[in-house]
Amino acid sequence: MKSVDAHLAEILATVRPLAPLELELEQTLGTTLAEAVSSPVPLPPFDNSAMDGYAVRAEDITDVPVTLPVIDDVAAGSEELRAVGAGHAVRIMTGAPMPAGADTVVPVEWTDGGTITVRIDRRAEVGNAIRRAGEDVQAGDVVLEPGTAIGAAQLGIIAGVGRRRVLARPRPRVVVISTGSELVEPGGTLARGQIWDSNSYTLTAAVREAGAEGFRAGSVGDDPKVLLDRLDTHLVRADAIITSGGVSMGAYEPVKEALSPLGTVRFEKVAMQPGMPQGFGVLGEDQVPIFTLPGNPVSSFVSFMLFVRPALDRMRGLPGGMPETVTAYVTGPLRSPSGRRSFLRGRLAADGTVAPLHGQGSHQLAALASANALIVVPEDVTEVAGGTAVEVIRL
Ligand SMILES: Nc1nc2c(c(=O)[nH]1)N[C@H]1C(S)=C(S)[C@@H](COP(=O)(O)OP(=O)(O)OC[C@H]3O[C@@H](n4cnc5c(N)ncnc54)[C@H](O)[C@@H]3O)O[C@H]1N2
Numbered sequence: 001m002k003s004v005d006a007h008l009a010e011i012l013a014t015v016r017p018l019a020p021l022e023l024e025l026e027q028t029l030g031t032t033l034a035e036a037v038s039s040p041v042p043l044p045p046f047d048n049s050a051m052d053g054y055a056v057r058a059e060d061i062t063d064v065p066v067t068l069p070v071i072d073d074v075a076a077g078s079e080e081l082r083a084v085g086a087g088h089a090v091r092i093m094t095g096a097p098m099p100a101g102a103d104t105v106v107p108v109e110w111t112d113g114g115t116i117t118v119r120i121d122r123r124a125e126v127g128n129a130i131r132r133a134g135e136d137v138q139a140g141d142v143v144l145e146p147g148t149a150i151g152a153a154q155l156g157i158i159a160g161v162g163r164r165r166v167l168a169r170p171r172p173r174v175v176v177i178s179t180g181s182e183l184v185e186p187g188g189t190l191a192r193g194q195i196w197d198s199n200s201y202t203l204t205a206a207v208r209e210a211g212a213e214g215f216r217a218g219s220v221g222d223d224p225k226v227l228l229d230r231l232d233t234h235l236v237r238a239d240a241i242i243t244s245g246g247v248s249m250g251a252y253e254p255v256k257e258a259l260s261p262l263g264t265v266r267f268e269k270v271a272m273q274p275g276m277p278q279g280f281g282v283l284g285e286d287q288v289p290i291f292t293l294p295g296n297p298v299s300s301f302v303s304f305m306l307f308v309r310p311a312l313d314r315m316r317g318l319p320g321g322m323p324e325t326v327t328a329y330v331t332g333p334l335r336s337p338s339g340r341r342s343f344l345r346g347r348l349a350a351d352g353t354v355a356p357l358h359g360q361g362s363h364q365l366a367a368l369a370s371a372n373a374l375i376v377v378p379e380d381v382t383e384v385a386g387g388t389a390v391e392v393i394r395l
């Protein structure tokens, strides 16, 4: 059997980062920057007040209380400013430019809040409550390096340096197709022998959680021709394809039957539990990667986390490797088949323990839904005693 590491290594050697595009600011969330972003101006661009209060000369308020005439009122965005002469005060708002002559800001709480004259009750040192130009960023400074994943804060600094568009690797578009003639859309009525299709929903959601665009292309039955047609329709708009089901040893395995003759997708057994039957390869002229995951719901989800997610990271221009693990102490005994790496569902607690859940079957979706971690048991371990340190993948 092929090892988990070898299977992931083959996948990562095949998938490539997507080509960067000029993207509008609004479209950059979840994309990966492909250029260095720098600021054309210092940030803040000008000295400004950090508080609502009064801009004055510190030397005029060394003896307090003192009452000064208020000669101007400046709000954020004010352009024409009167200079602050000796013995004068200017009422100033947070973010408003510092008027010339003033070297300190007295917060309104330290005053009587007057608008014609103001009584100042507390001294302020030179520079008090002033935000200096360039204190955050100097003109020309790189604020984001290529390869940065763009989240809310990163998008904020791109906007903050005035950029409308940036060069970024887009979110991969991933088409999800489930196979199986027993599948019925949720909301429909089950006849005998049927089940609701959960995998295509789980996998599409997992794709989105992984920072890619998920398109659920519904389910096809057990006819390999229908699957090939469906793949053909979606290949043009896909950066990757995921199928579920139809890859084991049964009499009707549409995925295997449809794709084996192409010679570009390999079906193998990977030494893991769940998720043993795996397929991976490329399709079409553009060599679109395809992941054919096993149909058991827990198996397809675990396979996604181990193989598809790192591949999507790589396509996004991020490092992409084995999911990170943390060490935890298992609260009860575990069993694992010899020669296979197990990924058991568990609940990781704040005290650093992980409790294995009841229902470790590959079909037991409810146990998966209550898990927040996968407990990893190495290939050469068949039994783990309660209290042992184990590695877990957080979900
Ligand atoms: N003789 C053997 N039988 C099986 C083997 C084997 O090695 N030899 N491997 C088992 C393992 S392990 C797995 S995992 C499954 C994988 O089977 P397939 O990928 O071919 O998937 P199906 O047969 O289509 O379905 C398996 C199971 O999952 C349910 N399913 C499928 N699709 C969905 C869906 N979209 N939503 C919810 N549930 C789904 C399906 O009804 C089956 O119960 O094969 C074992 N057998």
Ligand code: MOO
Binding pocket: 272, 273, 274, 275, 276, 277, 294, 296, 299, 300, 362
């Ligand atoms: O390997 Mo299958 O994925 O256990 O159920």
